[in-house]
Amino acid sequence: MMHILFNLLLVLSFNALADFTVDMPVQVRDGKRLKVELRTLTDLIEKPVPQEHQTFDGKYFKIVHDLSDEAISFNDSEELVFKAATAYYHLSVARKFFKEEVTKNLTLSHLDKKIVIRIDQTKAYSPTNHWKEVDEFNGASNIGPSNLLSTKTWGPEIWFHKAKMVKRKSALSAAANFVDSRDFKNALLGQMLLQDLISFSNDWLIQGSNFGRYDIAGHLMSMVFSVGIVELLPKGIKLLGKIKQRYYLDTVLIPEIIYHEYAHQALAPYLEHRKVTAITEGYPNYFASKISGLNKLGARALKHNIGDRAKSKINKIMYHLDMEFSKSAAFGSFFFGLLNDIEKKLGSQGTKVIVNAIKYLDSRSNIRHDFYDALFKSIDDVAKNRVNSKALKILLNSVMIKRGLVSN
Ligand SMILES: [Zn+2]
Structure with a gap:
């Protein structure tokens, strides 16, 4: 009897620990377009039950539906299985990238622990109760493990919220407040008056001594127009x-x-x-672009993205003080572009410098001082010698000047 029980336990524990792989249709990008293709899901935990009861419970990811704690089953609805397979596959791709490429510079031992992934999550996050009775659609939430003040306990989780067609104010309404600020208006006015002065002096030079023909009224009109448009432009954007x-x-x-x-x-x-x-959102954009090979994130996503602007790593957004500590994820685009410029400028050492700099950053870091400092330290770590270090710092400075972070 004892012998049989022992054997049974052995079989069960063997089965519970065995990993298996399965091919399933998932959403992938073929070059740029989204399409459905078969992909292999790895590291799934085989359950000691028949195949039709297998679930999306793996060594590193457990995919659940909404508020449930049970892994989604392979014989759940076709739509849910497709979403679970897509999430499982791409999370594995991302994990592999971080394990292989990023752990050379950063300590990421937590990636070997299992995390819970919620698909079609309908509720908003609550730091005390895990979620609250408030609906949240169209986005994703990344949450850390529960703390001592929480009434429930949970580990780190990623929530992919349920998509739902809603009407919202256009993204321009957020931009309008920025454009309407006195700071921005003064900067814009400065630029426009400068343009007028430049054309004034150009006319002066071209027309030389023939001063009589100089159209002073025209230039005055232009300057009045400059002042006017600075006041009108934000109102138009607000509308x-x-x-x-x-x-x-x-x-x-x-x-x-x-x-x-x-x-x-x-x-x-x-x-x-x-x-x-800008930093905490810009870095994930940088890695998403590296893993996917895309310059633009969220573009050409068919019916799955209606109204969310794609984020491009190729942009010329200039630094502005408002970008520090702002809650607007939009400034992540500036930082995404900045990282891309730095990477390109530093050539073969660019990626290393950017990734290694993360160990000198935290969520309170600002761009102007802390990030700049982190890059300098990172260059010292990565550079082959002092000459190389100096060269990299000069190249870095040229990017920082171009983006308005340092004056030359
Ligand atoms: Zn984010």
Whole structure:
């Protein structure tokens, strides 16, 4: 009897620990377009039950539906299985990237622990109760483990919220407040008056001594126009911002969004969950672009993205003080572009310098001082010798000047 029981236990524990792989249709990008293809899911935990009861419970990811704690079953609805397979596959791709490419510079031992992934999550996050009785659609939430003040306990989780067609104010309404600030208006006015002065002096030079023909009235008009347009422009943008847009975003079906969310988890020991700054959002964009090979994130996502602007690593957004500590994820685009410029400028050492700099950053780091400092330290770590270090710092400075972070 004892012998049989022992054998049974042995078989069960063997089965519980065995990993298996399975091929399933998942959403992938073929070059740029989204399409459905077969992919192999690895590291799934085989259950001691028949095949039809297998679930999306793996060594590193457990995929659940909404508020449930049970892994989604292979014989759940076709749509849910497709979403679960897509999430499982791309999370594995992202994990592999971080394990292979990033652990050379950063300590990421937490990536070997299992995390819970919620698909079609309908409720908003609550730091005390895990979630609250408030609906949240169209986006993703990255959350850390529960703390001592929480009434429930949970580990780190990624939530892909259920997509739902809603109407919202256009993204311009957020921009309008910025454009309407006195700071911005003064900067804009300065630029426009400068343009007038330049054309004034050009005319002066071209027309030389023939002063009589100089159209002073025309230039005065132009200057009045400059002042006027600075006041009018923000109002126009504000009006446009009042237009309601249709908005629908199924985050779990867009691979690069899955990479972005996983990057938040991977970088959590350095850049905390749920602290939104240009740096904490810009780095996940950088990694999502590296893993996917895309210059633009969230573009060409068919019916899965209606109304959310794609984020491009190729941009010329200039630094502005408002970008520090702002809660607007939009400033992540500036930082995404900045990282891309630095990487390109530093050539073969660019990626290393950027990734290694993360260990000198946290969620309170600002761009102007802390990030700049982190890059200098990182260059000292990465450079082959002092000459190389100096050269890299000069190249870095040229990018910082171009983006308005340092004056030359
Ligand atoms: Zn994010």
